[in-house]
Amino acid sequence: MKLFTILAVLSIASGAFAAVAKPTCGGTSSSKDTQLLTPTNPPRECVYHIKATSSYVCQLRIDFAWTLGQPSVPSDENDLAYVECVNDYFQVGDLRLCGTETNNHIYVPFNRTAGVTVVDLQIILASRVGYTGLPTPSWDISVTQLECPTGASVRDLDFDMRSDLEFTPEARATIKDGFLVAPPGCLQYFPSKSGVITSFNYNKATGIYPGNMNYAICFRRDTETTSLQLRTYHFQLGSENESKLMSLDNYCYPQVRSSTKSQDYLLVPQAQIENSDIFATYFCGESLDGAIVRSTNPGPLIMVFNSDAVYKKTEAGFYFTYKVL
Structure with missing residues (x-):
């Protein structure tokens, strides 16, 4: 099962599919479900703006697969203090990730009630001109907005999900945001x-x-x-x-x-x-x-x-x- 298929099922609420937004670099999405894909000619800086779909949004679940440059290690040739994502990286807030991922995820707080209405997700790429060893960049990132209305934050699910990968169409209508928060x-x-x-x-x-x-x-x-x-x-x-x-x-x-x-x-x-x-x-x-x-x-x-x-x-x-x- 492909990464986004899994996340499409994860993010179902109220028993119905919502439209999946697919913004390009520089674009904005206020959809509950957003998929970010590598453009044909990736720019050096690609920023996506995720806008809260409702006043109840409390978190983003971001699932990702990507191929980016590996982190750089400290050496006599640089002034790095520790292993860092320097050439290519994905960044949200102060968090930077890079390298190769096939199926991983993070959660990001999204407190609309505290005045945070947009979260920026960035992909930064090093120049490939004259460089060797850097991979062809690619990414497939799924963003699910999770809502926390009063009484819905209880982690409850009617369907027994035995594995993070065992989601079927029959289970979709039983999945609530509260289970995923x-x-x-x-x-x-x-x-x-x-x-x-x-x-x-x-x-x-x-x-x-x-x-x-x-x-x-x-x-x-x-x-x-x-x-x-x-x-x-x-x-x-x-x-x-x-x-x-x-x-x-x-x-x-x-x-x-x-x-x-x-x-x-x-x-x-x-x-x-x-x-x-x-x-x-x-x-x-x-x-x-x-x-x-x-x-x-x-x-x-x-x-x-x-x-x-x-x-x-x-x-x-x-x-x-x-x-x-």
């Missing part, structure tokens, strides 16, 4: 009971995640939820410690900050690595590579990813499948 502060939100999670620019472990990031990954919890299970297929965050057992807790997030030691980590509250006696909260290096971990946090189901300004050559990121149990 993320808890405040979540850059990513997974409302389904199972699915796939990757770090940004993972690209089958050939990419590198941007530095200087700190964001929450959240999951839907209901009254019967007991835990979050993560099955790790790849995990490589910063640390060069060869021992998996040493790449935990204080080693990942030391009490005294260091300008040379990596503090890239994934925080998983009250976590236990299954089939072991290992309990931890902070994971870095390759500590979770190939492992199954379960979080029994009694409150919100959440993980926190952090990347710092220290570059190691082991920052490919992570690839999980998850289940809310």
